[in-house]
Amino acid sequence: MTQSHLFAHRVGLVGLTQLAVGLQGLILLPILTKNLSIENYGIWAQIMVTIGIVPQIALFGLPYTMVRYIPAIEKKDDLQETFYSIFSIVISSTIFSSIILYLFSEKIANVLFEGNLLVAQILVVIVFFECLILFFINYLRAKQYIKKYSTIMLAKTLLMISTIGYFVFSGYGITGAVYGLLLIDVVLFLILTILVYNDVGFAVPHFHNMKEYLNFGIPTVPGNLSSWVVNSSDRYVIGILLGASSVGYYSPGYSLGGIVRMFVSPLTFLLPSILSENYDKKQIENVKHILGYSFKYFMIIAIPATFGLSILSKPLLTILSTPEIAEKGYLVTPFVAVSMLLFGAYAITVQIIILEKQTHIGGKIWIIAAIFNLVLNFLLVPYIGIIGAAFTTLLAFGFSFIIAFIYSSKMLPFDMSLRPILKSLFSSSVMAIPIILYEPTGLYNILLIIALCAAIYFVLMYALKTFMDEEILFFKSLIHHR
Structure with a gap:
């Protein structure tokens, strides 16, 4: 298969995956808007916006750094060194960011979530898992494991629709929807951890080239x-x-x-x-x-x-x-x-x-x-x-x-x-x-x-x-x- 054919096939596969992800939003839209108050739907929108930004800041651009540097790596030892050097920084910054969010959860609840403190506190845990999920997803991206990526994203789409739909239709409201989101993240985190570990293995990092990675990512x-x-x-x-x-x-x-x-x-x-x-x-x-x-x-x-x-x-x-x-x-x-x-x-x-x-x-x-x-x-x-x-x-x-x-x-x-x-x-x-x-x-x-x-x-x-x-x-x- 030529490079052009390979690229086109991958674009098609990822395109179908993104179509499914896009349809997820459209399917959830009537479920949420027709079963939640307009205020609670507004809170849901704020939750999704917050989930979108925190990992982008907290991870110092390091997930994307993997995408830039890992494709050129051929030796397993070099791959392990790069992966675990970056992962060590990522897990540390993720924990720190989650602690900061928890300390300010009451203020966040008052400003964004109409005073719903429980939602703000659940969000802290969700953000923790979202950061690590983003990191693992970018590893699949860097290694061009398109089928694995597509499978994970399709699974997430089905879980989002079924789990959040179940909680909302069962009358648990915005709190149930947020708990559903947390449950989905835990499942995805466990699956991705197994997939990535089986591919990378384990090694203690020596943080070679870390300065270059941070200079690219920060x-x-x-x-x-x-x-x-x-x-x-x-x-x-x-x-x-x-x-x-x-x-x-x-x-x-x-x-x-x-x-x-x-x-x-x-x-x-x-x-x-x-x-x-x-x-x-x-x-x-x-x-x-x-x-x-x-x-x-x-x-x-x-x-x-x-x-x-x-x-x-x-x-x-x-x-x-x-x-x-x-x-x-x-x-x-x-x-x-x-x-x-x-x-x-x-x-x-x-x-x-x-x-x-x-x-x-x-x-x-x-x-x-x-x-x-x-x-x-x-x-x-x-x-x-x-x-x-x-x-x-x-x-x-x-x-x-x-x-x-x-x-x-x-x-x-x-x-x-x-x-x-x-x-x-x-x-x-x-x-x-x-x-x-x-x-x-x-x-x-x-x-x-x-x-x-x-x-x-x-x-x-x-x-x-x-x-x-x-x-x-x-x-x-x-x-x-x-």
Whole structure:
């Protein structure tokens, strides 16, 4: 199997996995919004936001450091030294972070969770396991164990839906949902521990190259924190200024628009290790080839998705949540969908900066974007509500992509032709006409119009000769490859 076929197969496998993970959020959305109060759903959204940020800060960027360095390691002794050197720091920082969260749990409960101290205390334990799970997942990523990764993520998806659904339907409310989340984390932690230990074995680390690893990882922390500010702090700001109920109105629309991000997830998962391997072997043309095709096909898929989700936001939210949430939150989706489109473009172009080990540049980009985003949120949210938060998110992601593009173009330019993008924009505009004219309601009608519009889009893209002959041959060979 050629490298191109292998990469495409892995993208497909991870893509299907990410699709399942994305559907998890959509399946849980009606379960939670229709069975919890709007305030408790807002608390749930705050919990998920908090789980997303703490590991990114507490782990000093070391899980991602593994993804950069481990692919080039061939000897088992070197692998053990690298893994356990990093793991020793990770477990220490995880314990320290959990203690800090516990000490401030009462204040966190009052600010974010409407005074629910029990939820805040359970969250401390969840964060502990989430940090270690993130570390182990990134080991699978670094070793390119795609089937194991996909199996774990699919198992997590099924556990999330079944366990949280059980607790909520049984009447245990937000507390039951949080206990369910903790139970899932414990199970995943045990499974991952066994998988990773069987692969790595055990060795006492001597902390060789630890300075280099920290020099790579630590500069990513401000960027991760700032990226979180741009991605998620809007819910904190809304919660502080407008209350948990407004977070409950905002989050479903944000989640729907966030589906666009799902299309770049396979690439952000696979590209770092694959590009690092090629780059370290001086195979620069391979790097450019992979980046060029990644950018082109992300745009070809994400642009029509952005159009469709934006126009169908209100009827989709009516099905997935409640009419009240749909009425108050549907305008959030278009802003977030375009934001995620820009994030996807950023996530591909920034790979060059990472390959050059200039992680401080990404950090600076997100720091500026975060300050800009946070200031605008506090200025706009009190006056124009949740739409103000969605608008500032769009501006921040746009800024991040533009600056990353400027830097990466100077380091290692690759093909980012505008022609396929313009063809996609035209085809998406034509595709949107039946949606606007028909105004579908109900799940069956929406699925029918989506199928029709997808057919219109790809027929137009083919007629406009968006796909080169060698690309068509490649995908045909991919389908029939054994």
